[in-house]
Amino acid sequence: MMTTLALQAPGPDAAFEQGTIERRDVGEHDVLIDIAFAGICHSDIHTVRGEWGEIRYPLTPGHEIAGTVSAVGSAVTRHGVGDRVGVGCMVESCGECEQCKNGAEQFCRRGATFTYNSPDPKRGEGAITQGGYAQQIVVDERFVCRIPEGIGLDVAAPLMCAGVTTFAPLQRWGVGPGSTVAVVGMGGLGHMGVKIAAAMGAQVTVLSRSLDKADDSRELGASDHVSTKDEASMKALRGSFDVILNTVSADLDLGGLLGLLKPFGVLVNVGLPNDDYAFPPSAVIGQSKVVAGSMIGGIQETQEMLDFCAEHGIGATIEVITADEVTEAYDKVVAGDVRYRYVIDTSTIGS
Ligand code: NAP
Ligand code: ZN
Numbered sequence: 410m411m412t413t414l415a416l417q418a419p420g421p422d423a424a425f426e427q428g429t430i431e432r433r434d435v436g437e438h439d440v441l442i443d444i445a446f447a448g449i450c451h452s453d454i455h456t457v458r459g460e461w462g463e464i465r466y467p468l469t470p471g472h473e474i475a476g477t478v479s480a481v482g483s484a485v486t487r488h489g490v491g492d493r494v495g496v497g498c499m500v501e502s503c504g505e506c507e508q509c510k511n512g513a514e515q516f517c518r519r520g521a522t523f524t525y526n527s528p529d530p531k532r533g534e535g536a537i538t539q540g541g542y543a544q545q546i547v548v549d550e551r552f553v554c555r556i557p558e559g560i561g562l563d564v565a566a567p568l569m570c571a572g573v574t575t576f577a578p579l580q581r582w583g584v585g586p587g588s589t590v591a592v593v594g595m596g597g598l599g600h601m602g603v604k605i606a607a608a609m610g611a612q613v614t615v616l617s618r619s620l621d622k623a624d625d626s627r628e629l630g631a632s633d634h635v636s637t638k639d640e641a642s643m644k645a646l647r648g649s650f651d652v653i654l655n656t657v658s659a660d661l662d663l664g665g666l667l668g669l670l671k672p673f674g675v676l677v678n679v680g681l682p683n684d685d686y687a688f689p690p691s692a693v694i695g696q697s698k699v700v701a702g703s704m705i706g707g708i709q710e711t712q713e714m715l716d717f718c719a720e721h722g723i724g725a726t727i728e729v730i731t732a733d734e735v736t737e738a739y740d741k742v743v744a745g746d747v748r749y750r751y752v753i754d755t756s757t758i759g760s
Contacts, residue, residue, distance in 0.1 A: 410434060410532075414759040415543035416732055417467035421459040424736040427759050430469055430539050432547045433532045440488050440550050441480040442496065447541040448473030448567035448725070449751040450597060451658050454739050455681065456526055464526055471541030472498040472524040473752075475556060475566040485550045493556040495715065497569035498705045500524050500538060500552045501531075512707035514552075542735065544755050554712045557719035564724025567597060567750040568715060570705065571725065575602035575654060576714040577706035578677040579609060582652050586610030591646075591653045591669060592631070595622045596742075598656035598679060600726055600749035603629045605714075606654070608721040614646070616653075618745075625748065629726070643669075656680045663700070664688035672696035679703050725750045731757035 412429040419426055435441045453470035455461050474496040478488050488494060501522035502514040509517050522529065525540030532538075540546075556565045575598055584590055588611040592602040595617045606613045607630025614633040615626040626634035635642045646669050653666055657680040666676055667688055676698070678686070686700070693700060706714065718724065726749045730738055738751045 411545075413543050413545040415469045415539065416735055416753070416758060417469050418457040419467050421457065425542075425732075426467070427732055430543060431532065432545060435480050435482050435547055436531070437482040437484040438549050438551075439482045439547050440478050440485060440494070440553050442474070442476045442494060442546050442548065442553070443479045444474055444476040444541055444544055444546060444755045445562045446475045446566040446729070447471040447543075447753045447755055448570065448597070448727075449735070449738055449742060449753065450567075450570050451742060452570070452681070453540075454742060455658070457739070460683065465537050468526060468537070469539040469542050470525050471543070471753075472496070473566045473569045473571065474524070474541035474546065475562040475569070477562075479545075481550070487550045488553055488555070493558075493562060495554045495556050495565055495569045496524060496541065496546065496548050496552060497554070497573060497711055498524055499708070500548050504551070512709040514707050515705050542753055542755070542758070544758055552708060554708065554715055557715060559719050559722070560715070560724050563729055563752050564727055565715070566752050567601070567725035567727065568718055569711065571597045571601045571750065572605070572718060573706035573711045573714045574598055574679050574703070575656070576605050576717065577710050578654060578679065578701070578703035579606050579652070580710075581703070582675045582677060582701070584609050584611050584652055588612070588651045589649055589671075590614070591616050591650045593637075593653060593655040593661070593666065594657035594680060595626060595749070596656060596658075596745070596747070597725075597750040600625075600629055602654045602656060603631050604723050605717070607631065608717070608723060614650070650674055652677065654679065658682065660684045664692045667692040667698055667700070670696070670698050673698065675699040675701055677701045677703050725752075727752045729754050732759070733757070
């Protein structure tokens with residue numbers, strides 16, 4: 410075992426503490442990564458605060474990891490020392506089931522191992538995976554992606570979750586030149602959805618709670634930004650969209666959103682609210698609409714997304730923070746006060 414400096418949540422409401430956590434020794438298929446930056450995803454906050462069920466504390470969250478390879482195991486072929494790499498939401502899967510073979514490791518039949526808060530048998534019985542708010546991590550090479558030259562490690566980190574979570578459903582539902590896409594919620598996921606959908610050639614509209622971010626939306630590639638509180642503008646959008654990407658972390662009126670779709674249109678939900686979805690059957694049956702969901706993306710898909718982003722000059726729009734600003738950053742994300750992703754400079758941990 411080795412240790413690394415990390416941020417740890419001691420409980421659901423307590424401030425983050427700086428300390429050391431264990432990592433397993435580098436195995437023959439493993440890569441040791443010196444983490445440079447780690448993004449703060451709203452899922453980290455849901456998890457740490459116990460909103461998705463009880464968890465084991467202390468926990469080091471973080472699944473938007475970017476850094477440099479500093480050591481490799483004897484059987485590693487895909488990565489070498491000095492490579493710029495990223496790790497997202499998963500670090501292990503069986504590799505043999507239908508889902509793994511089809512590149513959907515997140516749906517591994519035996520259960521994928523997530524980057525934090527998953528059982529971690531490789532580190533010992535009863536151990537739990539610990540994430541990327543840390544200076545080093547050891548990951549099986551199959552779950553490590555290459556960050557292309559041209560994307561800075563700081564703006565690449567959020568691509569590892571927010572990037573692939575928006576890229577995968579946009580690609581799956583056929584977004585391309587001529588598509589009309591609405592992105593609901595201009596946060597960490599939403600702002601990536603805007604950039605990626607625009608780069609795919611779609612005409613993008615942002616649906617936000619206010620007009621505060623309207624200038625940013627246009628700068629990121631949207632052609633329109635509408636406040637969901639403006640009833641007249643919302644009514645004017647009825648029947649407009651091929652795809653709506655809902656990134657909101659709170660309960661929304663899905664029936665209202667479905668009304669904004671064209672016939673055969675798709676509402677893809679990636680935000681994870683606490684309550685059940687509710688909409689009348691006629692909202693989908695009436696014009697053959699689809700209500701879909703999407704969870705992150707597979708490893709090959711993540712690499713494809715990174716290559717797409719490099720080709721189109723896309724990185725996340727970020728605010729870099731130090732280790733002692735993370736506790737406050739959580740409150741700011743929940744308050745919607747971030748433009749558009751906080752990224753931790755992990756060199757500040759323990760200093
Ligand atoms: P975020 O940065 O907090 O963004 C969420 C956005 O939703 C906010 O910027 C805000 O946009 C809007 N919003 C927030 N509260 C709202 C409310 N009460 N009513 C209406 N709109 C509200 O969060 P994120 O990191 O993008 O994550 C968003 C959600 O996706 C979270 O639930 C997260 O757990 C989930 N997630 C899912 C996956 C997946 O694989 N499916 C992956 C990662 C994250 P405006 O200010 O523009 O209204
Ligand atoms: Zn995430």
